[in-house]
Amino acid sequence: MCLGIPGQIVEITDEARMMALAEVSGVRRAVNVACIADGPLQGLIGEWALIHVGFAMAKIDEDEAAQTLAALHELGETQEALEQMAAGDAALEGRV
């Protein structure tokens, strides 16, 4: 729960609610970008961020993202994060 996972912002989906799509280890997920927004939201597209419980918490550079992903993979955390995202999707669709 306490480790973030790197994701790349690929699309802004709701300016008012500061929501974007991030690609996290090949999976696209809605995330909130309020904590990393320092200008027009469109400027975030292509940026890498540490994603934590659905929020982009800090911008990171691409190298850092790649290294962190490799380390998280070793720790089994990537899989865990993807499973949690899938569980979240299932909860929303009432598949529980």
Add this chain to the structure above:
Amino acid sequence: MKFASEFRDPKLARALLSAIAEKADAIGATREKPVHIMEICGGHTHSIFRYGLDKLIHEGIEFIHGPGCPVCVLPRARVDECIELAERPEVIFTTFGDAMRVPGSKKSLIQAKADGADIRMVYSPLDALELARRNPDREVVFFGLGFETTTPSTALAIQQAAREGLKNFTVFCNHITVPEPIKALLDDPYMMLDGFIGPGHVSMVIGIHPYDFIAQDYGKPIVVAGFEPTDLLQSVLMVLTQIEQGQPRVENQYGRVVPENGNPVSLAAIEDVYEKRPSFEWRGLGEIDASGLRIRPAYRAYDAEEKFGIGYAVGRREVPEVEGCACGQVMTGRIKPTQCPQFGKGCTPETALGALMVSSEGACAAYWQYGGARSAAE
């Protein structure tokens, strides 16, 4: 056992290990008289065991596993209250999956779900918000737990709910803070700690200065660290260097992610939504002053304690810990998991008595999974 050659950057790992050995010798750290370094965060504990750092490092360095896993410190009373909320017919109870297996006094959330309670594992508090939008005739309660890394996300979700005027979304707020339990440990006359490794993702939110008191008032070094094995090794070296120089301070090893003063948006959301509770109960550690957060009166409509008359809003609930469980002693580094009389006997991942055995970041789970540390092996 893992070897340094398995690291992504084995050369760097080897260089760090030998620099650590040199420093440890220089300050006279030995197996009999080790330097005690507490890694506060359960994520770090997990990394240490996963990569076998406890075995690779100079024998004069002993890692003490701290109380920094929010699931581990969840008292049974809180779990019971979650289950009571979840078993109300109108409620959809939402939580991070980590909390599901923590034992309460009668059952865990996972058992309550099997018994028919509508409990849904979500990835984000925003998923809980979305469930509230989609189910206007139900009450959606989000179980807010975690340290400063998670705290702003719940706050931002509450602010969003307030902007939309959602009427059926509340948070059962059990967010806790890192500095206060460290202060409690430092005030404990039986604790022998020589330095700290600070949780990197907490500092990504709060910066490094909330730890100034550790160096200034208690004269102990603290280095805020990242999660890769070489981050941890580098941080140990920085702690040892501070000890050698006799100049304790707060240092930032994880500067590539942690801004010195934290994240302004997160900090503003925390300040807007929460206030400190006078005190808060931790599993195994008891009540710690000002260590928990509650929702400010301005956001009362989103406070599950107020709406459902539960938790600290109606008074503190006394639920004693399981007899023979040594979670508190493990979390304060007094004993190793294997020294708990229940370890591997009454307490296994399938029959856990304490949360330290079921949380993926718990010290007991790490010992179970990776076969224990040097001291446990002998």
